[in-house]
Amino acid sequence: MEEIRKDNTEEKILEAARTVFTKKGMDGARMQEIADEAGINKALLHYYFRSKQKLFEAIFSHVFKQIFPDIRSFIQAQKPIEEKIKIFSARYMELLMLNPYLPAFLLRELQRDPEFLASVIKSQGVNPGELLTMLKAEMGSGQIKNMDPRELLINLLSLIIFPVAAGPLLQIMFFGDDPDAYNEFLTRRKETIATFILHSILVK
Amino acid sequence: MEEIRKDNTEEKILEAARTVFTKKGMDGARMQEIADEAGINKALLHYYFRSKQKLFEAIFSHVFKQIFPDIRSFIQAQKPIEEKIKIFSARYMELLMLNPYLPAFLLRELQRDPEFLASVIKSQGVNPGELLTMLKAEMGSGQIKNMDPRELLINLLSLIIFPVAAGPLLQIMFFGDDPDAYNEFLTRRKETIATFILHSILVK
DNA sequence: GTCTATATGGCGATAGAC
DNA sequence: GTCTATCGCCATATAGAC
Numbered sequence: 070m071e072e073i074r075k076d077n078t079e080e081k082i083l084e085a086a087r088t089v090f091t092k093k094g095m096d097g098a099r100m101q102e103i104a105d106e107a108g109i110n111k112a113l114l115h116y117y118f119r120s121k122q123k124l125f126e127a128i129f130s131h132v133f134k135q136i137f138p139d140i141r142s143f144i145q146a147q148k149p150i151e152e153k154i155k156i157f158s159a160r161y162m163e164l165l166m167l168n169p170y171l172p173a174f175l176l177r178e179l180q181r182d183p184e185f186l187a188s189v190i191k192s193q194g195v196n197p198g199e200l201l202t203m204l205k206a207e208m209g210s211g212q213i214k215n216m217d218p219r220e221l222l223i224n225l226l227s228l229i230i231f232p233v234a235a236g237p238l239l240q241i242m243f244f245g246d247d248p249d250a251y252n253e254f255l256t257r258r259k260e261t262i263a264t265f266i267l268h269s270i271l272v273k
Numbered sequence: 274m275e276e277i278r279k280d281n282t283e284e285k286i287l288e289a290a291r292t293v294f295t296k297k298g299m300d301g302a303r304m305q306e307i308a309d310e311a312g313i314n315k316a317l318l319h320y321y322f323r324s325k326q327k328l329f330e331a332i333f334s335h336v337f338k339q340i341f342p343d344i345r346s347f348i349q350a351q352k353p354i355e356e357k358i359k360i361f362s363a364r365y366m367e368l369l370m371l372n373p374y375l376p377a378f379l380l381r382e383l384q385r386d387p388e389f390l391a392s393v394i395k396s397q398g399v400n401p402g403e404l405l406t407m408l409k410a411e412m413g414s415g416q417i418k419n420m421d422p423r424e425l426l427i428n429l430l431s432l433i434i435f436p437v438a439a440g441p442l443l444q445i446m447f448f449g450d451d452p453d454a455y456n457e458f459l460t461r462r463k464e465t466i467a468t469f470i471l472h473s474i475l476v477k
Numbered sequence: 478g479t480c481t482a483t484a485t486g487g488c489g490a491t492a493g494a495c
Numbered sequence: 496g497t498c499t500a501t502c503g504c505c506a507t508a509t510a511g512a513c
Contacts, residue, residue, distance in 0.1 A: 077478080096300035097385060100507065113479060115508060170384070178386050180374070181301060183441045190445055197446055219447045219458070224469060227418040227435035232427055234380050234438070237387045242395055242401055245421045254423070264429060265309045282496080304489065316498060319490060 075203070079117055081107045090128045091170040094177050098125075129178060129191055136171050137195050138230065143202075150207045151271070155263040158229060162259045165233040165251070166252070172234035213270040221270060228262045283321055286301050287312045287331065294332045297372040302329075324357040333382060334393055339373050341399050342368070348404075354411045355475070359467040362433060366463045369437040370456070376438035401426070425474060432466045 085107035087097045100121055104111045118124040134218045143160050166170060179186045204218035213221075232239060232255060240251040282357035293302045304325055308315045318367035322328040347364050348357045369376060383390045417425075421436040436443060436459060 081453075093385070094298070094300065094381070096298065099505095101505095110479080110480065111507085112509080116478075119508095121507065131458060171418075173380050173384045175442075176377050177298070177384075177438070178274050178440050180377045180381075181297070187445055187450070195446065197466065201447075223436055223443060223447070224432060226439075227431045228428060230432035230439075231435040235430075235434075236378075237384070238383050238390065239427060241387075241391055242399065243405075243427070246391070256321075258424075263426060265473050303487095305487095314498065316491080316499080320496070324492095325489065428488080 078107075078109065078113065081109070081112060082124075083131075084130050086124050087131070090125060091132065091168075091174040093124050094174065094179065095121075095152075122197075126185070130193070132171060132174065134193060136162075136175060137193075140200050144203070146203075150212050151263075151267055153190070154225070154266055155260070158225070158262045159259040161207055161229050161253065162233075162262070165230065166255055169233055169236060172230045176234060211272060214272055216270070221266075224260070226265060228258075228265065230256065240256050282311075282313065282317065285313070286318060286321055286328075287335075290328050291335070294329060295336065295372075295450060298378065299325075299329050299385065300458065330389070333389075334397070336375060336398060337370070337393050339368075340379060341397070344404055344459055350406070350407075353472055354416050355467075358429070358470055359464070362429070362466045362470075363431050364465040366437075366459065366466070367427050370459055371402065376434050377457065390456040413431060415476060418476055420474070425470075429466070429470055432462075432469065 082103070085103050086098075088106055089103045092123065093099075093102075098121075100111050100114055103124075104114055107114075114124065118127065141158050145156075145191070148156070200222065201218040204213075204221055206216045207213050236251065236255075240246060243252040244254065286307070290302075290307050292310055293307045296303065297303075302325075304315050304318055307328075308318055309319075318328065322331065338471075347361050352360075383467070398467075404426065405422040408417075408425055411417050412419045440459075444450060444452065448454040448458065
């Protein structure tokens with residue numbers, strides 16, 4: 070259910086703020102730069118959003134919603150666990166490759182203001198419980214090895230998110246600073262991550 | 274080979290700057306806060322390090338050296354690959370658990386100024402080539418499955434680094450915001466990461 | 478709603494006494 | 496080497512015309 074981005078000023082501000090904040094972070098972003106990006110002036114930013122903090126919070130909540138999307142749309146309940154993990158990896162990698170700044174942005178800001186993070190989590194009702202219950206059920210039915218489902222989920226998230234978050238570094242160190250080569254590597258991972266995980270958890 | 278931290282002013286500044294910079298980042302850090310942490314005044318910071326930028330660069334280089342430590346001290350050449358991976362995981366996790374701010378700090382700053390990052394990498398002569406060659410040799414001798422050694426290494430780093438970098442978030446979402454529970458989880462990973470990896474790559 | 482002009486505060490950096 | 500006092504700039508935020 071995609072929101073329709075209207076061509077009004079508020080939407081232009083939100084899009085500009087998203088661009089600048091995710092790249093520079095709260096501390097590094099400048100209201101002037103956001104205004105330039107939106108093609109307006111600083112005063113108008115304060116007219117629509119009272120302060121930089123308020124504007125940031127709007128962006129953060131939106132980004133958070135995006136990076137913790139509705140899990141049910143990823144994982145259809147009737148498919149076998151192999152399929153679920155394959156689909157989840159591929160879709161999530163695609164999402165991050167389209168928004169490569171998001172992971173590092175989130176990691177940065179959750180360290181800067183953990184209390185605000187906690188409030189966002191609460192207000193948005195993120196419930197990993199459902200996902201963990203599904204994994205536990207798969208373990209109970211003998212499809213995959215018995216383990217702490219949190220560990221499995223965190224392993225999966227690590228393999229997907231870290232290579233994007235650390236992209237600039239890994240690209241330089243392992244791929245001769247060639248963006249195309251690194252993007253190909255990330256694209257391959259859409260499949261290899263699932264393979265890698267499944268080799269570890271499938272009951273032989 | 275640990276440097277002896279002398280009790281002189283320069284060392285006090287470096288330690289204070291490290292504390293503040295790794296927690297707040299370059300943009301969020303304040304010279305006043307560093308001075309307070311060091312028990313001196315702002316002017317003295319500029320006396321020892323000309324500018325905030327210079328002080329930051331000193332800290333960044335030091336931290337970078339720490340997080341890309343001499344690999345040879347981790348991995349003794351005569352041991353089997355299973356042992357090498359176990360030792361590497363455990364030692365690296367210990368290092369990060371003692372310095373939980375480092376991963377997020379590095380991820381933040383490498384995005385802020387990729388060119389400075391590249392210059393640090395060059396000047397410090399980081400050579401993952403040696404490590405990749407070792408992995409490739411293990412594959413050639415049939416110990417582990419044939420794959421892109423970069424993929425294996427990046428998977429290993431992902432599983433180690435991400436859970437620390439995203440610690441504050443994962444702790445809230447999966448561990449009832451209990452720091453002790455989360456630390457126990459990380460401690461368990463010192464072993465489970467190696468197990469997880471080895472299940473995927475060992476030739477049966 | 479949108480703009481220009483300006484107030485207000487904070488921060489990096491320096492001057493200069495000791 | 497270490498301090499106090501201060502400069503000068505820049506960023507957020509507001510006042511007020513249109």
